Amino acid sequence: MAVALTESETKKAVEAFTALGVCEELATAAAALGWKGPSEIQSQSIPQALEGKDVIGLAQTGSGKTGAFALPILQELLDRPQAFFALVLSPTRELAIQISEQFEALGAGIGVKCAVLVGGIDMMAQSISLGKRPHVIVGTPGRVVDHLTNTRGFGLKQLQVLCLDEADRLLNLDFEQEIDQILKVVPRDRRTQLFSATMTSKVAKLQRACLKNPVKVEV
Ligand code: AMP
Numbered sequence: 607m608a609v610a611l612t613e614s615e616t617k618k619a620v621e622a623f624t625a626l627g628v629c630e631e632l633a634t635a636a637a638a639l640g641w642k643g644p645s646e647i648q649s650q651s652i653p654q655a656l657e658g659k660d661v662i663g664l665a666q667t668g669s670g671k672t673g674a675f676a677l678p679i680l681q682e683l684l685d686r687p688q689a690f691f692a693l694v695l696s697p698t699r700e701l702a703i704q705i706s707e708q709f710e711a712l713g714a715g716i717g718v719k720c721a722v723l724v725g726g727i728d729m730m731a732q733s734i735s736l737g738k739r740p741h742v743i744v745g746t747p748g749r750v751v752d753h754l755t756n757t758r759g760f761g762l763k764q765l766q767v768l769c770l771d772e773a774d775r776l777l778n779l780d781f782e783q784e785i786d787q788i789l790k791v792v793p794r795d796r797r798t799q800l801f802s803a804t805m806t807s808k809v810a811k812l813q814r815a816c817l818k819n820p821v822k823v824e825v
Pocket of ligand 1: 669
């Protein structure tokens with residue numbers, strides 16, 4: 607549970623997030639989660655992402671990396687609301703669920719709709735959630751490919767932002783083939799963010815395949 611900030615802490619937190627370029631509405635949502643100010647990875651990567659740059663972030667779980675990619679995505683969505691705006695790929699279903707919860711918490715005030723596409727959960731229920739035209743999709747690569755192949759009417763031609771979270775784990779879990787399949791059906795003209803705890807040769811290869819002149823941030 608988030609610990610509520612005092613009025614002066616909230617004011618400071620909102621000021622610190624808006625100083626990065628985050629709009630007042632989302633800065634207030636971050637403060638409402640008990641965030642007293644941006645974490646280091648957020649300070650370094652949010653301004654770059656808001657400028658439309660591809661970002662590679664070397665950061666561990668617990669660093670606030672989810673907020674680092676979620677806040678810019680939500681802000682772009684506010685400017686240009688659109689279905690199937692962003693896809694976040696995560697190595698595990700638990701992480702995918704946590705990421706979508708954070709999108710929903712930060713985006714509650716702006717009515718963001720998320721769909722979670724992970725294994726072990728009924729395909730049909732997920733197809734129905736895709737039919738509601740969510741703004742953000744969070745999923746594991748295998749299940750995302752499954753829906754791209756089998757769910758009628760679902761495609762990613764409109765995608766604006768692709769985010770690969772915990773890229774080192776995605777690759778260690780042998781999701782390479784699925785990621786390649788996804789890269790083939792998303793627009794070339796998009797923004798991409800890649801987060802990884804470690805920079806392995808496989809991550810470097812993936813970075814070359816899917817990011818354009820990325821800004822590297824490291825904590
Ligand atoms: P993550 O690294 O994205 O998995 O985030 C780990 C935890 O840190 C989550 O529970 C977030 O709610 C929390 N968190 C993210 N950003 C901040 C922040 N700026 N201040 C305090 N907590 C945060």
